[in-house]
Amino acid sequence: MSGLDTLLPVTILDPWPAPRVLAPVDVTVSLPGSKSLTNRALLLAAIADGPSVVRRALRSRDTLLMAGALTAIGATVDTSGDDWTVTPGAFDRDAAVDCGLAGTVMRFVPPVAALSTGAIAFDGDEHMRNRPVGEVLAALRALGIEISAGDRLPFTVHGTGSVPGGEVTVDASKSSQFISALLLAGARYEKGVDVRHVGAPVPSLPHIEMTVEMLRAQGVAVDTSEADRWTVAPGRVAPVDLAIEPDLSNAAPFLALAAVSGGSVTVRDWPRHTTQAGDALRQILADMGCTVSLSHDGLTVEGPESLNGVELDLHDVGELAPAIAALCALATTPSRLVGIEHIRGHETDRLAALATELTALGAQVTELQDGLEITPAPLHGGVFHTYADHRMAHAGVIIGAAVDGIRVENVGTTSKTFPDFASFWSGLLPGEL
Numbered sequence: 001m002s003g004l005d006t007l008l009p010v011t012i013l014d015p016w017p018a019p020r021v022l023a024p025v026d027v028t029v030s031l032p033g034s035k036s037l038t039n040r041a042l043l044l045a046a047i048a049d050g051p052s053v054v055r056r057a058l059r060s061r062d063t064l065l066m067a068g069a070l071t072a073i074g075a076t077v078d079t080s081g082d083d084w085t086v087t088p089g090a091f092d093r094d095a096a097v098d099c100g101l102a103g104t105v106m107r108f109v110p111p112v113a114a115l116s117t118g119a120i121a122f123d124g125d126e127h128m129r130n131r132p133v134g135e136v137l138a139a140l141r142a143l144g145i146e147i148s149a150g151d152r153l154p155f156t157v158h159g160t161g162s163v164p165g166g167e168v169t170v171d172a173s174k175s176s177q178f179i180s181a182l183l184l185a186g187a188r189y190e191k192g193v194d195v196r197h198v199g200a201p202v203p204s205l206p207h208i209e210m211t212v213e214m215l216r217a218q219g220v221a222v223d224t225s226e227a228d229r230w231t232v233a234p235g236r237v238a239p240v241d242l243a244i245e246p247d248l249s250n251a252a253p254f255l256a257l258a259a260v261s262g263g264s265v266t267v268r269d270w271p272r273h274t275t276q277a278g279d280a281l282r283q284i285l286a287d288m289g290c291t292v293s294l295s296h297d298g299l300t301v302e303g304p305e306s307l308n309g310v311e312l313d314l315h316d317v318g319e320l321a322p323a324i325a326a327l328c329a330l331a332t333t334p335s336r337l338v339g340i341e342h343i344r345g346h347e348t349d350r351l352a353a354l355a356t357e358l359t360a361l362g363a364q365v366t367e368l369q370d371g372l373e374i375t376p377a378p379l380h381g382g383v384f385h386t387y388a389d390h391r392m393a394h395a396g397v398i399i400g401a402a403v404d405g406i407r408v409e410n411v412g413t414t415s416k417t418f419p420d421f422a423s424f425w426s427g428l429l430p431g432e433l
């Protein structure tokens, strides 16, 4: 397993005493790059028709796993600097791909591996064997690819060097990544790819918009004129030269610091136009009573005297749910978060994990099939378990900022998308520990 332990500070205690914030904070932060943008850029670069550069790439477990996967199948990825270079190569060898716990690696790489003449074996962390991928494998089989084993990790893709492509139907109600996966590789299929979704509504639509926007930026023609249908024309993928935006979903715990302390937090370089789901934080935090402003300094959130509860459908932005749920547990009125059954298939069953951990600290939480009802109650200290889920750790540190005696178990799991998160977080709060 690529634990990438070198990314983790060795001195972080486990469980980690989360810094308590005793006065309003007033900080400005620059955050690492977006996981979703970095991994799409790397993948497109590997199937482009010339060398690429991914500027200010996120250096984290998920992105290094993507770089490792693309290198294993035949691309050359230089991750030594802040700007990563990618040189496409022949996909002509047998290889093993470690997906870790990265959905973007497990779902996005197999459709590219299908272009190889080698046998590409995929596996990952133990929990990754529970995360859904069968719909992508079934689609690839329908497009003529041989894949051994069933519908979960581990599996092996046996490419023949080319993929006919064409029409395929997918039920993407469990993850938008099933659609993105097929679209990202589709231009390199002989007939392109024409993907229809049939099933309950697709979650996380901004992530599909991100895929489509990035494909178009590389000169790929994508037709989205019909609902639940995406058509990618066959053709070249132009070399990538992209500067990665800060990860707006990972901004959630930082902006939450302003919300819970009644202080002010500015995240630099917040993009004016973006397809990142995390941009929804602006409206969500305003709904909770924060003052939110976007200026040339970045996005500034000022916390209110007391936080409002909210009723939200997070279907489009489910990756924000853990941080929002933590804020709801610290609000003064009840909240209801719905539309997020699919996050039971994320790094852990996030609805069950949030209900368990918030309840253990004294919150009143009802777990719904597709969400959470959270009624504020006085919280007390304790260990906040993270289930190897970076966003559960973010939820834990948010609670810990506002409640005495919170210790976050395995805070190092944040390395999935944020290098050295715990040190960065405590460095923002000097003298307040």
Ligand SMILES: O=C(O)C1=C[C@@H](OP(=O)(O)O)[C@@H](O)[C@H](O)C1
Pocket: 035, 036, 037, 103, 104, 174, 175, 176, 177, 180, 203, 204, 207, 318, 319, 342
């Ligand atoms: O395509 C992507 O980069 C992602 C899509 C979303 O997945 P789901 O559609 O499975 O929620 C999101 O939650 C995940 O963090 C990243």
Ligand SMILES: C=C(OP(=O)(O)O)C(=O)O
Pocket: 101, 102, 103, 104, 319, 346, 347, 391, 417
């Ligand atoms: C769901 C997430 O990740 P993944 O890309 O592994 O699906 C996430 O980061 O919240």
